[in-house]
Amino acid sequence: MVSLSKEAEDELIPLVNFVSGKLIICFDAFYDSSQTAQDCILGPPVSGQTASWATYGYNVYYENLYRSTAPSILNDLECDVEIADYSDTSSAINLANFGTQAVLRFFFNNDASFSFEALVDGEVVDTFNFTSAGSTKIEQSVDISGCRHSDVMYKPGTNASDPQTCFSLTCNETAALRTTECGPLDRCQGNGVCKFVSICTVTGSAVIDFNDQLKTVEDRCGYTLLTGSPIENLTVVANFQERRRRDVSFLDSVTLRLQGQDHVHLEQGGTVKEGNTTLTINGSTDLGNGVEVFVDPTGVTVTVSHPESTTSVFFDGNTAQIFLIGPAGQDPELGGLCASSTSVSDERLPEDNGSSCEVQYNDTADSSINCTMMTERCNLLLEEPFTACHNHTDPESYVNACIDTLCKYPAVDGLNCQFLEAYASDCRLRSNDTLDSWRSTAGCSPPQPFCQGRICSDHEFCAETISGGIGCFCRAIFAFPYRSNDTVGDPTVCEENSASVTVVGCLLEEKGIDYTMLHLNDPTCTGQIDELDHMVTFSFNSSNTCGTEVMANNSQLIYMNSIVGNNSVSDNITRQDQVYIDFSCVFTQPDVNTVTFRIKDSSVIQEFASGTWNYTLTMKAYTDAGHTQAVESITEVQLNQQIWVVLETGGLDGSLVAVVTDSCWATDQAESLRYNLIVDGCANPDDQTVNVVGNGVGTSNYFSFHMFQFSRSAGDIHLHCKLNLCANLNQTCTPNCNGASRRRRSATLEYEDEAPAFISMTWTH
16 A cells, blocks of 8 residues: 655645555545545556656646546636556546536556546445547546535536425536525524524523523513514513522513503413403413414413514513514614623613612522532533534523522522523424433423412412422512511501401411411401402401400500411420410510421430440431431421431441330420320330331431421420340340330330430420
């Protein structure tokens, strides 16, 4: 195998191989039969295995020579490369360049016939035959011109088109290539027609405009998203509000301002309003003038059609996407945050300028947020299967918006999937690629109707409750004064011989308290809810005292009553946030004792001696069954939340002894109240939430229960456990907790110890 010299390569001369006696000319690398994507000319066998080469510029003689045998050549000769066989200097192959055209000439002193094959991207696209026609030599030229597009070869005079992709190609008689297709911002309509396509996404506080640039809304005002030509009679407006934190804003509603007709409002819970009228829509509704509203379980879409353009606005309660289709090749004159050159402050609605919506807040950082973990999740957009969208939708702005939000705001209410969902939707709109596998990769469920049909008031937002349902929670700015004062309602309103107390419905709901289960001292006196603002009012008067205690003190009448739940009086413990509000008109304001709890000490370690064994015992609390989420001093634990307590030992030989948790019980701070969780090694049979696992089996065991507090008690609660050792040789150490023997220890167990271990931990609120 012999190649041309280095000088030949530097002058971009074709690369020559001799393979199995055949002369092969390639244009990208030396021929290798194992390669599948080369561009080559495969020649006939030659007698020698060496070659010389020469290059020539324009020569009228050779130009006429080539034209005489290849009349389809119309362009002027520009360059000629000759490859000669060293063993037979009268034999040569010429490659002549005529601009967009090319000629292959073969001269050989032989009366045989030969063939050449042309390979493009490893595929044979043409075969050229040369014959002596009875002569002692072969001297022929052939037009080898062609057009190449996307590694496909087209012969001169070829026309090709695909109406589904709007692609067309022409390779004319001189092999000049001309292609037409939709522009980078255009989309084929499937009929050979291109349309201008732009997508703007608004999710959380992020606006990702038509050019994939990120803008962030930092307040709670209204902003213009889209206006201008070719949609002169439509303006799209976004309204932002806070949720659980005062310093993070979220898209709350979208308004389409339509010239000459009522505006269309897309609000939380799937509510659609035309002006002030709430619409009931099953499927689609035509509002006239080219405006159509479509509702499905994923959200609401409003389409505004014009002769030359169509604008669709989708809103699912969290994310809005504006999909604009217009004439291809035209640069629309657009304004609003979705336009590339717009600054955020310039697009604040005039009616909001100077209002309190601009006030900035700085809440305490949420220490429970792991920013590193959230960043890794957001970076899923940079990996497969999302990479299929990167060529037409830049993920950078989505990633940055995701990180900025999830490093400040807890990943609740589906927020951990919201930005991934928005990017996948953008990809689907641009390319029809559904990316079906992304949800399983990211652990996200398909879009479900969230809060549809649930109407919250202006100071509320729809969110997931601790039980997995939906509820109307208080917005952070509205709730801040109540939470700062540790109350759920307003001061008592006193009038002559009467009084009333109003509690905030959303504060009750986010704690899982059903207002219908609350009443005054008289159980028949329940609260009345305002359907607009969800405030609940309890009241009594002289004609219906509702169990009010009336006392005289220094010539004053004092009316005293309480708001209580159905389980607040008779039960010793409760696993629901309790409400017990004493109030009167003279001396006190409502006293609220309904809060979430924090474990003050998540683990307790102490060392003690038991007989001849020295070992350590550790008590740890967790919020998950896998014992991976340890309860820290800052962890908030909800009432009725399941907690796992692990009792572990160190320094024991499990083949000799086992640890038996004899009993565990809770006491109040003064130890005047006691509640048993484990009795005689078994779960309290009266408490179905207690589950004891692995007791007496090895050197550790654990139990779970649902969090509680003592009724009408706001003090710390102490958890105590008594443990013993059991020699497990030739006997079982597992307590018998079946049937009637559940209340007593098995008589076969002998794990009484001279110095049983006691260990305690505390939770507080």
